[in-house]
Amino acid sequence: MQTEPLVRSRELDAKEVHTGEVFLGAQGVVLPGGSRRPTVSVSYIRRLYASPAPELDIGTFRQSALVLVSFDCWGFHTDANGIFTEQSEGILHRAQYGQTLSISHPLKKLTISGEIWHFTQPFLRGNAVGNLWAVSYPIRGNFVIDGGFDHGFTGTSTQWEGFAGFTYLLPHRLWKRHSTRPLPD
Secondary structure (H helix, E strand, O other): OEEOOOEEEEEOOEEEEEOOOEEEEEEEEEEOOOOOOOEEEEEEEEEEEOOOOOOOOOOOEEEEEEEEEEEEEOOEEEEEEEEEEEEEEOOEEEEEEEEEEEEEEEEOOEEEEEEEEEEEEOOOOEEEEEEEEEEEEEEEOOEEEEEEEEEEOOOOOOOEEEEEEEEEOOOHHHOOOOOOOOOOO
16 A cells, blocks of 8 residues: 655645545565576556645556566665556546666665656656655664655656655564465365
8 A cells, every 4th residue: 555645745836735645556576586586576556546736747647567676786776667557637548658777775774775767748748757865764674764855857857856754564464374274165
């Protein structure tokens, strides 16, 4: 589940505060990585609630599919992602494509990450390109806080954006089968 509990935006003299979007999805490993082989995963996400908040440069997708490739090399973690989304504006629906390349490196208990990204803008007939820098800190093994900023490079990209959030991984015991007995027929 992904959510933005609160979205605050400012454009010129207008300031707005709204509830954010709500998404639900699943992700799974298709090919586990090895010593010389990257991990390949896929993901599907669907929007459950559309916010009245203004859209950013890449818009908000109705549904999204991702191919995620990751590997570790020389103490750095690298992720390369292919993103396929459905954008909608009124009754019109358009495909949007995106690519990201991010590199992370631990620094004591912190992790520093940098990312370059590109998304098509199907309703503007343009492209958004930018980079993102973030810092994350694990409070516990299943709870991580993070924050950072994003800077757009093109005229149709959001020029500056700050963010903060957290990731909580549900304990495996919540969905692990507790019984080793076979189920009855």
